[in-house]
Amino acid sequence: MSNYSDFFAANKTGWNKRTAVHKDSAFYDLEGFRAGKPALNSIELDEVGDVTGKSLLHLQCHFGMDTLDWARRGAKVTGLDFSENAIAIANNLAAELSPDARFVCANVYDLNQHITESFDIVFCSYGVVGWLPDLKKWAQLVAAKVKPGGFFYLAEFHPVVWMFDDNFEKIIYAYDDQGVIETELSGTYADRDAPISGKEYGWNHSLSEVINALIEAGLELTSLNEWMYSPHPCFNKVVEVSKGKWQIEGLEGKIPLVYSIKAGKPVNG
Template sequence: MSYQNFFDANREGWNKRTEVHKTSAFYNVEGWKKGDEALTAVELREVGDVSGKSLLHLQCHFGQDTLSWARKGATVTGADLSDSAVQYARELAAEMNLPAEFVCCNVYDLRDHLQGQFDIVFTSYGTIGWLPDLKPWAEVVAHFLKPGGFFYIADFHPVLWMMDDDMTHLKYPYHNKEVIVTEQQGTYADRESALEYKEYGWNHSLGEIINSLINVGLRIEFLNEYDFSPYNCFAKTVKGEDGNYRIQGLEGILPMMYSIKAVK
């Protein structure tokens, strides 16, 4: 199968997921419309003040986080592979009267669909796992950054992606060996939903991620690792007193997310 077939299948999966996500308790769109925060404490603290800044959100899904940055004063652009997600993002922006541009395309093709450079390129929670090769991804990141601007990623930790879906044992390689094909039932935002689709993903080690950014000339300002997920989107989670989620029996043992800030 060519990468294009993988991307087409993934787009179909994300279109299906989007329909469920719109009304899921997980995304809490109605609460968000009334002012609930969608961004987590991690990126709010680490990205800092965005007012007056231009921000490009890669793999923005249906734009809830993109529009959350707009609420904080950024001039935002979101890009995503899923046409259903982008359509809903545009609807949400119009309904909430928030200025935003949304582009529908593969992140690898973004240079063919979007002009300009940005103060911040942002991406978070469920991103590069759908990308086979980080070299051209990092080139896109660097291309869209203004000199002096920064890239920020917060995502689930590559060690977490080694675990099987039930979080009982190590199943997948840490390094990017080959495509990982999974038969999905439901979605992380609603495990009981009747969705079924095949998904194609790739694991990326921290070394691969960091080196891809260094190799396009970015300077790493920090790499932080956390033993929690701010989202309850995995099996066997327990909620800690800090409001974050960990895997039962692996609390304090398993790294669950990381964040990187890199400056151009």
Template structure:
């Protein structure tokens, strides 16, 4: 249901995420035992597009329980910092870092709102500012987000964004072939669905969430207006979960449409740099 932004949107979303942290920790979806044993959490296109992170500093905005953040540390980043507004998520991430033998100077986690990141993180500039999938839809003001993220990119560094394509929220859930919603909608989307993507049948209490749809052009424009140079915008024909009933899981673990039907972008990625 589309509606004007409710005044309690942040509190509602935080309560929802706080409640789901222990569910995610226990889920097969995140499979923390395998992650501790070395299983890769990053997607192959992210690894290729971000490139070698050896010796670099990396800030992960909206990091949840920190699997992606810690994966960059495993790949050689000299320092990673994860930020999330959920205290239980940050505490879980700190525990995972300790399990991996990563000290606070290698992997630190901060509990703060993403809009307050510039004041909350330990340093004021990072070689790489990263944000992973399922992050931007929780933010009402994409211009403010872009300004915040850009302000934390060091000279010669870059911002990297990987996200679900907003077109996917316009189409019907069953087939992904019929347009049902407005791509350019500006109102908030208020949902009350129980459970979580990591466990659809989980018994949950805090089920109200408030989200926003940000067209790709709006995101790119906001990043450019914040002073970064767009290096690329890539669209991907795969998703990380079965967004539509017609998607099929491939050998790499991605979900794609069958080969006999036309494809649409299901995800996108952006790299934007600050001149040295």
């Protein structure tokens, strides 16, 4: 992955800047979470199911709220993210809320250098694959971390979303866009007016690219669902169509905003 190092460095800088804003934002509501408010959404809670006593690896965990929510629900959790600022906050939160939780600061492509064991559940969600240039390599790494009989779970923004401009007025990228996409960071989804800027780099991945990468890595698809709403109001021009369910103004009910994949590792896999 050495030829991507400049892109990763720029993205890491961007996520460190975002994290400084996110930790105090109403969007993340860290105080509410400390007081017991859930961070996870019904999509992943219903599809992942009971995690009591399960080991769970959360990749690209940001500052750990979702990871620690799984811990509150009984999982033995490990979170990984490459943002030093995010992992510092996650470690502080863990010390306060779930001392058994472990957080690792690393690029997901360097997973094997930092985490040697495998897990009952490998989880990631909402804004992860778009930061990854090579999904085949990612899927191989992820699949190797799932114990035989365990599963991988992803809830992710739908690739149709990333075809549009920021205001969802026109389609500017092909569904199966193959190149790197350079964007200007200007504010963040948790605070559009935050005084942060810089360049970031992303990659669009179609549903078939994600699914085939996971299948080629030896996982077996258990479910694929597409959701016509986002549980997070993280796009421009969103409307809350019912409690906790956001759609794009003017496109209500017309485009999927999220998909979710559950894929198991065979017992003899």
